[in-house]
Amino acid sequence: MxxxxxxxxxxxxxxxxxxxxxxxxxxxxxxxxxxxxxxxxxxxxxxxxxxxxxxxxxxxxxxxxxxxxxxxxxxxxxxxxxxxxxxxxxxxxxxxxxxxxxxxxxxxxxxxxGLSHEMLRLGGQDLFEARGDLAALVFRARSGRSVHRLLDELTARADALYKQHRGSRSVVTRQALERYLEVDGEIAGAMADATQVRRAEEDVAALARRAETAAAELREAEAGHLGAAARVRVAETARRLAATRRRVAELHRAGPFLGVEGIAAWRGATERLEKLAGVAEDLAREVAETEGERDAVRVDEALLADAEPVGRLYRDHAARQDDAQRAEGEEADAEAADARARVALAGLVAPAGSGAAGSGAAGSGAAGSGAASGGGSAGGGRAGAEAADAEEAKARLGEVERADAGLTGAGNAGAGQAGAGPARGDARSVAELLAGLWVGDDLAAELDIAAEALDDAEARVVERARDLEGAEEGVEPLDVPDDVVADAVREVVAAVEGGGSAFAELRQARVDEADAERERVGSLAAIGLPPDALDGIGAVPSAEAVRVAGALLVERRKALADAARLVDEGEKRVAALLAQLDDAATGDIPAPGAVDDARAERDALLARALGAWLAGAAPAADPELPVALERAVAGADRVADRVAAHREEAGRRAVLVADHRHESAEVERCRAAVAVAAEAERDAERAWTAVWAGVAAPLPQDGGAFRERLAGALDASGRARVARARAESLRPDVERQREYLAGVLADAGRPRPDADLESLLVAARALLDEHRQAQADLAVARERRAVRERAVQDLDRLREVRDDAAGRWARLLAEAGLADVPPVRWQRRREVLERAREEHRRAEAHRSAASVLRRRCAEFADELALVAARHGVPDGAGAAEELAERVAEARDGAARVRGLDERVERLARRSAEVGTERERLTALLDGLRAEHDDDLDAAAARGRELVELAEADREHRAVISAALPDVDVDDVVDEVEATDDDALALAARAAQARYDEAVSRHQEVRDRLAETRVGHQELLARPGAAELHARAGERLAEVADRVEDYLVVEVQRRLLRRELEAYERKHASPLLEAAGRLLERLTEGRYVALRTHQDRSAALAVVGADERERSPQELSEGTADQVFLALRLAGIASLQRERAARGLPVxxxxxxxxxxxxxxxxxxxxxxxxxxxxxxxxxxxxxxxxxxxxxxxxxxxxxxxxxxxxxxELEVARSAEEVRDAVRQAAPVAVGAARVAAPKATNLAAVREWARANGRQVADRGRIPADVVEAYELAHR
Structure with a gap:
């Protein structure tokens, strides 16, 4: 996947x-x-x-x-x-x-x-200290995880059976011992005849010792019997081993021989010498071929000496070509810039020899405008002066616009006739033309300032004149309410709404009533009650009554739950005991009283036969008696044998039956406790319900909060009633205030006789608002008249400023030798000259750049010609390319020569190494011949035969050791060599006979011990003592069984752990091997393997390429990370293979x-x-x-x-310094709604619970990773 x-x-x-x-x-x-x-x-x-x-x-x-x-x-x-x-x-x-x-x-x-850097670091530390899941995988992968699981199961089983610490009361053995001691303590008060019981106990103890002796003799006889039978089985193997030993002695006497290492050295040296002979011939032939190839290569050393300048010239060749093209372009750009400058100056320069400048002609006709601007400044009256100023401003604006259009037309016309003036008939340069037209930087700056001042003054005059055109002479008269009436209304409104007035008190009473009702409804809703739930409620129960009743109910419910849990657990234990009884049930185990019944039947028949024999009765009188007696004796023996054979199973079954009886009684007692607890819980429930008379009772844990809410609702209901009563008492005073305010409004011309007080207050506030607005409008009208008067004065001042600016402008034009023109035409002339000057500056810059590029190209051509002449290359366009190609050929030849020389050196070194190795191997063979009298082949043959005989010797010894593990093999061989097969068979039969005799004695003693114990039990069977002793015996048998189980499990655990540790010290982990190969690749061959220390299997070591082990402290931080990464990748590969084997995608x-x-x-x-x-x-x-x-x-x-x-990117609204200042001042640092900061996660238990619920791995103790804490805080914001 x-x-x-x-x-x-x-x-x-x-x-x-x-x-x-x-x-x-x-x-x-x-x-x-x-x-x-x-x-x-x-x-x-x-x-x-x-x-x-x-x-x-x-x-x-x-x-x-x-x-x-x-x-x-x-x-x-x-x-x-x-x-x-x-x-x-x-x-x-x-x-x-x-x-x-x-x-x-x-x-x-x-x-x-998955793996993070933190997991990599912590996991590496845990791994080196044999902690963590990967360490368990590493150290257990050698012997298999199933073996370790078995060891863990044995450890858990042993711990469940017995622990040395006396505080471990839950282990099975201590519980059984405590039950035995409890019964043993009860026996003291109900003992029978102590003398008879003590004598019977002494007989039982004596027979028990005899039984132990007989058992020891039986074990000894059994060992002798098994040893004799094993000697018979391995006799042939022992004789072959003796023959092997004799042949080895013969070979040792025959002469010297090669050992295993000598044979391997002789064979390896011979084969290696044959291979090295061919290698030497191949090396000599390859050296000759390489030297011939080296002599055929030619290298131009002189050209290689000039490789650096040639390479530089080749690299610069294309750049210099580009420089030449760029120089031509720069010169063309310079000519174009000067041409654009001439075109720009065409409208300002007269033809050569005319002696007049076009700019003066262009300014004719403008003088009258100055006169016109000064005329008409006087007039009769302020209104006439303002009209004149407006007309004058319009005239000047029109003049400026016409002048601007004329200049633009003149410039266009000049551009269209560029060849007519300076381009064709004027021989002056652009620099000379600019020198003749420019008035100087200082004068030009003064003209700019004067033009700007004149334009600004004119604009201010025009703006002020336009403002005065639309100004109003005054304001309309306003309908302002009478001040006396308004004051009267204001006084009444203040009295009605003031603090302590009847109306204010009525309004507050209504608010208090609404708040109290809202609080009452909210409190009732918070505890799930309707708004009318207080109608049938009397007094609120006291906090102490609620606490006591709630605690009692919680306690009774917990007691009921605990009792029910005990019943459930007891039923599970009873079911488990029944299942164990079913598993232990077998038809071959006699019932507890089967032995007594069989023996009683045998004894009855025997007494009957003895009585008939003593009476002298003939056998024919009761012919079935002998047969029945024989069958009864045989049946009693069979039952006794079955009891002896299954005594352990019978004891366990008896213990299980007793435990089942005890657990069943406990379950019945717990069921009775459940009934009592249920009744007590119902009583507590009724008491809790009685506390909350009138309302549904809440949960006990919510009782305190429920009571607080209920009391709060009752308090709020009382406050609401008080507020309603106060409001009713204030109504007459409020009505008198309403009548008085209605009369005042009627006097003010706003009659509303039937309106309520709220409406009258609204009307009064509207009247007061109208009065305030009228006062404000009147103030605004007065301010507007004052503003207009100030504007007229300001206009007169601005006219004077404009006239001063016009005079200064005329003086500067005369100083510059220019015609009287408006400022706009001066700006157009200034812009034309600036464009021309800028184009001329560009032309000069292009010419300078072209000069630099031309000089660079010339220097390159001189250097290229010098180098080409030195190496016989024709000077021309392709000289640089030809020189570069010849340098590349020379370099290739030099590299080829160096490679061939190095190859010859390597071949020579290899030839010397081969010769040295051949000499060493020849010396080795010569030494072996000298040690073995030059008969090396015979010595090798004897050595090979001795190796085969040693292997046969090991196999024979393994067979004998397996059959007789406690006897020395050489002693067995010597004994078999000295004895024939008949003697061995005779010894085996004798051992068999001794074994059969020991079995008989052991069975006899066991039978007598069983009979004695039966008599002892009969003594203990008296009322009281018998039952207690039986229970004590059962408990003691249970203790013995538990101890025996513990010893068996402990022996198994110790043997398994010892063998497992020995096995893991000798065998490498497949995961470590895979991780070692990955580590070699990760560290580039520096570290090549991983293994555990020989002295302790739970510590990891890293093995380097030098075969030296290194502890974790000797590794760098990065190398330690690489070790753990290698192990983790190897572990992941193993897990992926397991998924693929299960048919799951990786x-x-x-x-x-x-x-x-x-x-x-x-x-x-x-x-x-x-x-x-x-x-x-x-x-x-x-x-x-x-x-x-x-x-x-x-x-x-x-x-x-x-x-x-x-x-x-963050949306930054302020600078960093401003944000810090705002933080110091507790001000908001960003615009918009701020996110509430998450509280600091100080509850580490909550963090761990959240992390595990979200699939994050955290330890039960110690530091929690920062990323987990950060994610928790982010999730709880």
Whole structure:
């Protein structure tokens, strides 16, 4: 399974964010806050569902979260979408997850198929200290996890049976011992005849010792019998082993021989010498061919000496050609700029020799405008002066517009006849023309200032004149209410609405009533009661009564639940005991009284036969008696044998029966307790209901809050009644205030006799508003008249300013030698001259640039000609290319010569190495011949035969050791060699006879012990003591059984642990082998293997290429990370293979910032390893280190790089300093609604519970990762 595209449609802080994942290894890069962690959470939610308390549901609610993906599964591509309700997109349903198997969930995927840098660091430390799941996988993978599971089961079973700590009261053995001691203590008060019981106990103890002795003799006889039979079985093997030993001695006497290492050295040296002979011939032939090829190569050393200048000339050739073209372009641009300057000056320059400037002619006809502007300034009356000013302003505006049009027309005409003036008949340069037309920078600046001042003064005069045209002479008279009437109305309104008045008190009473009613309804609604629920309620119960009744009900309910739980647990124990009894039930185990019944029947028949024999009765008188007696004796023996054979099963069954009886009684007692607790609970329920007379009783845990709400509702109801009564008492006073205000309004001409007080107050406020507005309008009219008078005075002043500016303008024109023209024509002339000057400056800049380029081209041509002449290359357009080609040929030849020389050196070194090795091997063979008298082949043959005989010796010894593990093999061989088969068979039969005799004695003692115990039980069977002793015996048998079970389990556990530890010290873990190969690739061959220490199996060591072990303290931080990464990748590969074997698709593997401590070389090695693994299953690496892009690019194909877009820009409304100032002053730092900060998560238990519910792995103790705490706080904002 592979995910080719992940889309965060609505998830976290993102919308429609897509990440494309490649077919192999995908490297997802992005700086902080670009969504890497969000993408990881989205991938987890896509696979395993969105948690109920999702940490990404802060921008969109959980029900709107939506993650899309394109999934490639079994060669078919599916478009799937994960929402809060499930996964849709696969055929056959909307919720199918074909990758989910048994035990698969988010937590297992994150911990087993994912890895972050923090998990990498902590996991590496745990691994080196043999902690964590991966350590268990590493150290248990050698012997198989099933063996460790068996060891864990044995440990749990042993701990359940017995623990040394006396406080462990729950173990089975201590419970059985406590039950025995309890019964044993009860026996003291109900003992029978102590003397008889003590004597019977002594007989039982003596017979028990004899039974132990007989059992020891039986074990000894059994060992002798088994040993003799084993010697018979291995006799032939022992004789073959003796023959092997004799042949070995013969070979040792025959002469020297080669050992295993000598044979291997002789064979290897011979074969190696044959191969080296051919290698030497090939090397000599290759050296000759290479030297001949070297002599054929020719190199131009002189040209190589000039390689640097030739390369530079070749590189600069195209640039100099471009410089020549650019110089021509610069010169053409200069001519064009001067031409544009001449065209611009055509309207300002008269033909050569005319002696007049066109600008003076163009200004004729404008003098009258100045006179006109000064005339008519006097007149009779202010109205006439204002009219004259307006007419004068209009005339000057028209004159300015006509002058502007005339200048534009003259310029266009001049541009159309550019060749008529300076272009064809005037030989002056553009610089000379500009010098003749320019009046100087200082005078031009003064003219600009004067023109601006004149235009500004004229505009101010015109603007002020227009303002006065529409000004009003005065305002219309206003209908203002009488001030006395308004004051009277205002006084009455203030009295009615003032604090302490009847109307204000009435209004407050109504507000208080509404608030109290709202509080009453709210309190009742909060506890689920209707608004009219207080009608039938008397007094509220006291807090103490509520607390006592509620605590009693909670206590009784808990007691009932505990009793019911005890009944349920007891029934489960009874059912389990019944199941054990069913499992233990078999037809071959006699009933508890079967032995006594069989023996009673036998004894009765025996007494009957004895009585008949003593009476002298003939056998014919009772012919069936002998047969019946024989059958009874045989039956009693069979029952006794069956009891002896199954005594342990019978004891266990008796204990089970007793336990079943005890547990059944306990269940019945618990059922009675349940009935009592149920009645008590009903009494407490009735008492609780009685406390809440008149309302439905709440839950006990809500009683305090319910009472507070109910009391609050009653208090609010009382306050509402008080407010209503106060309002009724105030109504007469309010009516008198209404009548008085109605009379005042009637006097003011606003009669409303039938209106209520509220309406009269509205009418009074309207009257007062009209009075205030009329007063304001009157003030505005007065202000407007004053403003107009000030404007007339201002207009007179502005006319004087305008006249002064016109005089200064005329003086400056005369000083410049220009005609009297308006300012606008001066601006047009100034702009034309500025354009011409700018074009001339551009022309001069183009000419300077062309000069520099021409000089550069000339210097290049001189240097190229010098180098070409030195090497015999014709000077011309292709000289640079020819020189470059010849230099390249020379360099190729030099490189070829160097390569051939290096090859000859390598071949020579290899030839010397081959010769040295041949000499060493020849010396080795000569040494072997000298050691073995030159008969090396015979010594080798004897050595091979000795190796075969040693292997046969080991096989024979293994067979004998398996048959007789406690006997020395050599002693067995010597014994068999000295004894024939008949003697061995005779010894075996004798051992068999001794064994049969021991079995008989042991059975006899056991029978007597059983009879004695029966007599002892009969003594104890008296009322009281018998029952107690029986129970004590059962309990003691139970203790013995539990102890025996514990010893058996403990022996099994210790043996298994010892053998397991020995096995793990000798065998390597397959996971360690796979991780070692990955580590070699990750560290580029520096570290090649992993293994556990020989002295302790629970510690890991790293083995370098130098075969030296290194502890974790000797490794760098990055290397330790690489060790754990290798182990984790090997573990993931193992898990993926298990999934494939189960028919499940492999899962994507996500690695988050695991390359943080890797340098570039090892980061590249890690990416190569991951790219190789990505051919089998998808691997995604998340990182914020941008340099990994270059590392991935250097690997070639197989790695896809996905780049996340940068983080969204913040909407900054203030500077950083302003924000800090606002924070210090507790002011808001951003415009808009502020998000309420999440409270600090101080409850670590709540954080852990939330993390586990959302699939995050956290430990029960210690520090919680910062990212988990941050996600918790984000989810609870």
């Amino acid at each position: 592979r995910i080719t595209r992940l889309v965060l449609e609505r998830y976290g802080a993102f919308a429609d964010r897509a990440v494309d994942l490649g077919p192999g290894l995908t490297l997802v890069l992005g700086p902080n806050e670009t969504g890497k962690s969000t993408a990881l959470d989205a991938l987890a939610d896509l696979l395993w569902s969105i948690p109920q308390q999702s940490g990404r549901a802060f921008r969109y609610p959980r029900k709107e979260l939506r993650v899309g993906a394109r999934v490639l599964l079994d060669g078919v591509e599916h478009e799937v979408v994960r929402t809060a309700s499930g996964l849709v997109g696969f055929e056959g349903g909307g919720g199918g997850e074909p990758w989910r198997g048994d035990g698969d969930d988010r937590a297992r995927w994150l911990t087993s198929f 899962l994507p593997v996500v690695l988050d910032d695991v390359l943080m401590t890797f340098d570039d070389a090892r980061a590249g090695a890690a990416l190569r390893v991951m790219a190789g693994l990505a051919r089998e299953w998808q691997v995604i690496v998340l990182s914020h280190h941008g340099h990994l892009r270059d590392v991935a690019a250097s690997l070639g194909g197989g790695v896809s790089v996905a780049t996340l877009s940068s983080a969204p």
